[in-house]
Amino acid sequence: MWSRRLLPLRRPCSTASSLSSSSSSSSLSSSTSLSSSPCCSFSVFPSSQRRSQSSASGAGFYNFPPSAHYDLIVIGSGPAAQKCAIDSVKRGNRVAMIDKNSQIGGACVHTGTIPSKTFREAVLHLTGYRHQGFYGKSAFMSSRRASMNEILQRVQKVEDMEAEVVRHQMRRNGVHLVTGTARFVEHGPNEKHIKLAVLLTDPEQERKGIYKHRDASLPKTLLTAEKVMVACGTRPVRQEGTIFDGKRVFDSDQLLWGGIDRVPRSFIVVGAGVIGIEYASMINVLPGTNVTIIDPRSQLLGFADREVVDALQYSMRHYGARFIMGENVEKIETLPDRAVVHLASGKRIAAEGVLYAMGRQGNTDTLNIDAAGITSDKRGLLEVNSVYQTTNPNIYAAGDCIGYPALASTSMEQGRRASCHMWGDYESIPEHSTAEDHGEAVKSVLQQGGFLGRDTEQLFPYGIYTIPEISMTEEQLTAEKIPYEVGLANYKELAKGQMLGGMDGFLKLIFSTEDFRILGVHAFGDGATEIVHIGQVVMAAGGSVNYFVDAVFNYPTLAEAYNVAAHNGLRNMGINV
Numbered sequence: 170m171w172s173r174r175l176l177p178l179r180r181p182c183s184t185a186s187s188l189s190s191s192s193s194s195s196s197l198s199s200s201t202s203l204s205s206s207p208c209c210s211f212s213v214f215p216s217s218q219r220r221s222q223s224s225a226s227g228a229g230f231y232n233f234p235p236s237a238h239y240d241l242i243v244i245g246s247g248p249a250a251q252k253c254a255i256d257s258v259k260r261g262n263r264v265a266m267i268d269k270n271s272q273i274g275g276a277c278v279h280t281g282t283i284p285s286k287t288f289r290e291a292v293l294h295l296t297g298y299r300h301q302g303f304y305g306k307s308a309f310m311s312s313r314r315a316s317m318n319e320i321l322q323r324v325q326k327v328e329d330m331e332a333e334v335v336r337h338q339m340r341r342n343g344v345h346l347v348t349g350t351a352r353f354v355e356h357g358p359n360e361k362h363i364k365l366a367v368l369l370t371d372p373e374q375e376r377k378g379i380y381k382h383r384d385a386s387l388p389k390t391l392l393t394a395e396k397v398m399v400a401c402g403t404r405p406v407r408q409e410g411t412i413f414d415g416k417r418v419f420d421s422d423q424l425l426w427g428g429i430d431r432v433p434r435s436f437i438v439v440g441a442g443v444i445g446i447e448y449a450s451m452i453n454v455l456p457g458t459n460v461t462i463i464d465p466r467s468q469l470l471g472f473a474d475r476e477v478v479d480a481l482q483y484s485m486r487h488y489g490a491r492f493i494m495g496e497n498v499e500k501i502e503t504l505p506d507r508a509v510v511h512l513a514s515g516k517r518i519a520a521e522g523v524l525y526a527m528g529r530q531g532n533t534d535t536l537n538i539d540a541a542g543i544t545s546d547k548r549g550l551l552e553v554n555s556v557y558q559t560t561n562p563n564i565y566a567a568g569d570c571i572g573y574p575a576l577a578s579t580s581m582e583q584g585r586r587a588s589c590h591m592w593g594d595y596e597s598i599p600e601h602s603t604a605e606d607h608g609e610a611v612k613s614v615l616q617q618g619g620f621l622g623r624d625t626e627q628l629f630p631y632g633i634y635t636i637p638e639i640s641m642t643e644e645q646l647t648a649e650k651i652p653y654e655v656g657l658a659n660y661k662e663l664a665k666g667q668m669l670g671g672m673d674g675f676l677k678l679i680f681s682t683e684d685f686r687i688l689g690v691h692a693f694g695d696g697a698t699e700i701v702h703i704g705q706v707v708m709a710a711g712g713s714v715n716y717f718v719d720a721v722f723n724y725p726t727l728a729e730a731y732n733v734a735a736h737n738g739l740r741n742m743g744i745n746v
Contacts, residue, residue: 242394247275248570250400253584300671350385353541403529433522445526450635557587632698640701656738664725676730685713
C-alpha cells in the first residue's frame with residue numbers, strides 16, 4: 170500500500186504569485202488533508218534546498234515516497250485537460266491537474282485561441298473594418314496609427330479574465346491544482362502506479378527562459394496515479410539558426426508578449442497555415458502596413474474549399490497583401506532597422522517585422538515519456554488510438570499534443586470522451602468502437618496523412634479566424650465518390666448583408682443528388698464561424714436540403730442564407746420549389 174505524506178496547504182492558486190513560493194509550506198502536518206481544498210499546492214523541500222538540487226544532482230529525490238495518490242492526474246490545463254478533469258471528478262474520482270500557475274488555461278488562454286481571436290476583434294474595432302462598406306476606408310484612416318499596445322491591452326484583459334474563469338471552474342468542481350511542471354518517473358518492479366515528479370523553474374531561468382517548462386529542474390513533489398491524461402499542448406516551431414529577438418523576428422507567441430512597440434510598416438509572414446494566415450489577414454487591414462506571405466506550398470490552406478480560399482486571397486489582395494507561394498526560406502537575417510528573408514531561389518525580401526509561423530511542435534520533449542512507455546513522432550506529437558489511449562493503455566492524450574485538428578472545440582470533446590473511456594462509460598462516446606475490437610494500432614497524425622480518422626470524430630466544424638473569416642464542415646466526397654450538387658447564397662443577396670455594408674461573403678451548401686442529404690457547409694465572411702453550426706446540426710441529424718427550403722428563419726439575418734442556398738442548389742438540378 171502506498172504511503173501518503175500529508176502536507177499543509179499553501180494559499181489558494183488564485184493569489185499565488187510564483188512557482189517558487191516561500192519555504193513556509195514545506196513543514197509537514199499529519200492533521201492536514203490534501204483533499205480539504207480543491208486548489209492546493211505541495212512541497213517536499215524548502216526552496217533553499219530545492220535550489221541546491223538539479224534534476225541530475227537531486228536524483229535521490231525520485232526515491233522519496235509519493236506525497237499523494239490520485240485516480241487521475243492531468244498534465245496541462247487547456248480545453249482537453251479541463252473537460253477530462255471535470256468529467257472524471259463528476260464520476261467520483263480524485264483528480265489533480267499539474268500546470269504552471271502563470272499558464273492556467275493552457276495555450277488556449279495565453280498564446281492561442283483566446284488571445285489571437287481577441288487580437289482580431291481589437292483590429293476590427295480600431296480599423297472600423299465592419300463599417301468600411303458604408304463609409305469607406307478613408308473615414309477610419311487618421312494621422313495616428315493603431316499601436317500594438319492598444320491591441321494587446323484588450324488581449325491582456327480578456328486573457329486575465331479567462332484564466333480566472335478556469336481557476337474558478339477547477340476549484341468549484343473539486344480538481345486539485347498543482348503548480349509546477351510534470352515529468353514521468355520510472356517506477357520500480359513492485360510499483361504498479363504511474364509516478365510523476367513535479368518540478369519548479371529556478372527564478373533566474375524563469376526570467377530569462379522563453380519556454381519556462383523546459384528549464385524546470387527544482388524538485389517539488391512526487392505524485393502517483395491510476396491513470397494520466399497528457400494534454401500539454403504545443404509551441405511554435407523555430408527555424409534552426411534564426412535569432413528570434415521578439416522585436417524584428419518573432420513567433421506567434423512572442424507577437425503577444427509586448428516586445429513589438431509599434432505595428433511594422435512592412436510585415437512578412439513565413440508560413441501560410443492557419444495561424445500564419447490569420448495573423449497576416451489581421452495585420453493586413455491595419456492602415457499603413459504592407460503584408461507579404463511566404464510559404465513553400467503551392468496552395469494556400471490545401472485542406473479548405475478552393476472557392477473559399479480564392480475568395481480569401483482576393484479579399485486580402487484588395488487590402489494590399491502579396492502572396493509568394495512555392496518558395497522555401499533559407500535563413501532570416503536580423504539587422505538594426507529591419508529583417509531580411511533569404512529565399513532558396515536567391516530572392517531577398519526585407520521588412521520591419523517577420524512572423525515565423527511554420528507549424529507547431531508538442532510540449533512533450535521534457536515529459537520523459539520513455540519512462541512511461543509511450544512514444545511520439547518527430548514533431549513531438551503523441552500517438553493515440555481512436556479512444557485517445559497512448560501505447561500505455563493507462564495513459565491518455567488529447568488536444569493539440571496529438572495533432573490535427575488542434576482546435577479548442579474538438580480538444581474539449583476529446584478530453585470528455587477520453588474520460589468516458591477511461592472510466593468505462595462507452596455508451597457516452599458517439600460512434601464508439603474500442604481499439605481492441607478493431608485491432609486498431611496506436612498511430613500518430615503524421616502516420617495517417619494529416620487526419621487521424623478516429624471513429625469518434627466524424628463530424629466537427631472548422632473555423633479559421635481570418636479577416637474575413639472562414640468556416641466549414643463536410644464529409645469526404647471525392648474519396649467516397651458521392652455525387653453531389655452545390656447551392657450558393659451571396660451575402661449581397663441578403664438584407665442583413667446589405668446592412669453590414671455589402672461586405673464579401675457567401676454560404677455554400679453541398680448535398681447529395683440521390684437522397685438530398687446535406688454533405689457539407691462552407692461559409693466565408695462576417696459571422697461564418699457562427700452560422701456554420703446550423704448546417705452542422707442538420708448534418709448530424711441526417712437532414713436534407715429540403716429542411717432549409719421549408720424552414721423559417723428570422724429576417725433579416727445571415728442565417729437566411731441557408732434558405733437562399735437551398736433554393737439555388739435545387740434550381741441547379743432543374744427542380745423548382
